[in-house]
Amino acid sequence: MINGLSTDDYPLTVTSLVERAERFHPHRPVVSRRPDASIHRTTLGECSRRARQLASALRSLGIGDGDRVATLLWNQSEHLELYFAVPPMGAVIHTLNPRLHAEELGFIVADADDRVIVVDESLLEVFSTFRDAHAFEHVIVVTHDRSAPEGMLAYENLVAGAQPMTWPVLDERRAAAMCYTSGTTGRPKGVVYSHRAVVLHSLVIALPDTLAVSARDVLLPVVPLFHANAWGLPYAAALAGAGLVLPGPRLDAVSVLDLLADERVTVTAGVPTVWMAMLNALDAEPHRWDLSALRGLAVGGAAVPRSMLEGYDRHGLTVLQMWGMTELAPLGTACRLPQALEHSTADEQYDFRSRQGVAVPLMEIRARNDDGALIPWDDTALGELEVRGPWVAAGYHRGRGADNFTSDGWFRTGDIVRIDERGCIRICDRAKDLVKSGGEWISSVDLENHLMAHPSVAQAAVIAVSDERWGERPLAVVALRDGATAEPQDLRRHLERDFARWQVPDRFEFVPAIPCTATGKFKKTQLRETFGDAGR
Template identity: 70%
Template sequence: MTGQILNGNSMDDYPLTLTSIVDRAERFHANRGVISRRPSGDVNRTTYGEVAGRARRLAHGLAALGVRDGDPVATMLWNQSEHLELYFAVPAMGAVLHTLNPRLFPEELSYIVNDAQDNVIIVDESLLPVFETIRDSREFAHVVVVSHTGDIPAGMLDYESLVANNEPIEWPVLGEGRAAAMCYTSGTTGRPKGVVYSHRALVLHSLVVALPDQFAVSARDTILPVVPMFHANAWGLPYAAALAGAQLVLPGPQLDSESVLDLLAAEHVTMTAGVPTVWMGVLSSLDAEPDRWDLSALNRLIVGGAAVPRSMLEGFDRHELSIVQAWGMTETAPLGSVCRVPEDLDQASNSDRYNYRIRQGVASPLVDIRARDDEGNLIAWDDTAMGELEVRGPWVAASYHHGQGAASFTADGWFSTGDVVRIDPRGCIRICDRSKDLVKSGGEWISSVDLENQLVAHPDVAQAAVIAVPDDRWGERPLAVVSLHPDVDPSVDKLRDHLAQDFAKWQLPDRFEFVSEIPSTATGKVKKSELRKRFTTEP
């Protein structure tokens, strides 16, 4: 007779909680540096050990203010050491870290703090003017200020006193299914929606982020997340860095290209991460002064949030800096896929390698993908068929806070991303468009992303966006909105001829509109809703 073991095992039922990451940072990486640039430009240097110790005191102080299990604690902070202390303290004490994006409009912020029911909020002194715009929209029980001058407005509490005046606590034992953190979507379509992450989700996310073919985070790294800590968990980098023992450089609010480059060079950063709009500015600065900054330590730039054009890849390659493209969403915590060139392309032509690198990559370990066409059929992975990408996995949302947006989740448990993709036989994704941004002209699809990438490859173009506008004959036609570099004269013929090298005549935009700046969301994505409103109502 053969014995069967179906429901039993010998493994410890060890909970996957962020407490284990905080404890590891404190115990094994206590002397690794955490460098913060203040709004003034001064640099503060501390360590994981000091951050974790202060987090224990901070948790005690928050509990004294009435923060209980499951309560949201709102933050309105930059990438700074105090924000990392809250990343540690709030989930480890059993509360829920709710990061607020200070770049949102007051109406959006007011909606979010009320939807989340925030009662305690921690605000950087430099962001108090932003807080004042929403102060009357909700009656906060406590407002805590991270002050750099020592001035605390009446009725508010001092963050440093909250830390200094309390003893460190022992972290409670938590279940891995407990809520740990909360982010809201950017609200590009409808109201922002809350995504609540469990401890288990963020621990697994941190482990996968650190894998060699993902972001490859190690104790030998010095990481500068340009992506804000108030946006999708800073792509998981604070927790992954703490887990691995990587040194962390937090840039504060100064994210202009020269300030970023100064910090990359001064701190010998090995890895950085941010959206394409940031890196386009950095590339322009490097092209203008290629010998000004020593970036010899920097071996990878993680870029996501929008498709990376080939011209950007080529531009950074000129400076011997390598971009690794990734894709994700707030709903995926956010890592969904990473584009690493496979071994069999190592000896391929530059053109073939660039054709691969402009893609959004293969699904990250533990993430499943599929795509459906307009008729609801699963598409073939032949790099020809197009469909809306659906994903599932241990850090992918199964619902929104309060059950909003239920239509985004399929009956069998997949999240519908809204991204229209092709998938090649390797499983490598190429995002063709957002479903709402595809142009359907005469029954044929035109990818606005492909047109935009080709436009920004033109030396005159700083930014470009393509939108669909109604057309009596064809249903929709593409319209290109273009921002040019300084001292460049607009030329529709020049841009149309440039596009005609790679696109059929029927795919070319009928109209070109030139603007000084293309509007973007608070997270750096082109705000096409504003462009549609402007250019489909104006003559």
């Protein structure tokens, strides 16, 4: 018996991850780059110890079981301390994206009913834009001199003046964390993760065929801690005893490359837009950075074009494509090259690696066509991907979005996929982004990936526009590389090597840069507003 529980009933809680980091890996480094570009160094053990004090301080402010604690912070050590403190005390950490619009942030904090918010001093101006939308009981500010604006509390003073908490025994199915979807098709929806979900997710991330995280690794999550639990990397690091490098708000290519080299990072993770910029920097100055420690770049959030895979291979760096969603905490699939393809041709290997991968352990997948029938795994049939697993949300906060969940417990992702005989998925589009021209489907993702393989193209996004004859036609929005030139006929000829003429966009619009969402995805809603009437 342990704490009155049989071993079969041992709770899978975030507490066990934090305690493991504190007991077995206290000296593993946690490195943060501050907004002012200074470097702060601490350890997993120190973050775990301070988390106990932070939890006691929050308890003294009246934060109890199930209460939401909002964070408006960058990837920094204080954010990690909140990851380690809030769930083990029985409360719920709710991370906020500072890049969202003020109206959206105001809706989110009110909908979540956050009681406390912790804000970095560099984000106080952002906070001021939505502060009146919700009555926070306390505002805690992370500063470097232990001061705080009037009416707010200084984070360091709270931590320094508190006694370490003895963690309570918790039910593994209680809420641990909360994130909101991006709200691309309506109001953002809250996704709540249980302790059990977080622990199982962390275990699977660390497996050899996912990220293979161990105590020998140093992880740099370029993906923000405010986005889908930073893909679970902070908790995977605690579980395995890996070091962490937290890059703060500066995510330009040179800043990220400097950290990867200086801190001898072994695994990093982020969205394709970051890695595209980083590849350009590496191509321009291939000998500037020593990245010999870096064994893997995990990429998710959008499909990875073959040109990016080839580009990083030229530098001896391996891109691992993954797929997930906020509703999945977020990992769903990983694309490791299978043993059967290790000696196959480069084309066969790139074809496989450009897919989004097979379901990670404990995750189930299937897909349905327009008629509601399950599609065969023949890499030809198209269907909407559905998933089921122990860290897939069972619903949204306040019961919203019930239509996203089936009666037998599967989540409808909205991603249109093909599945091959290995169970490896290829995402062909979001359901709302497919182009239906003359009754035939055209994949915007396939067109985008091929356009970005053109040597003059830096970014490409394809949207559907209305057409009197065909119903819809694809329109390509293209941003060229610095100093490069290309005409529509050049891009059209490039695409016609791999696509039928009816699949090739009728129009090409050139822009300086394609607008991105707060999480680095192409903002197609804005492109539709700008170019939506172009085909009429």
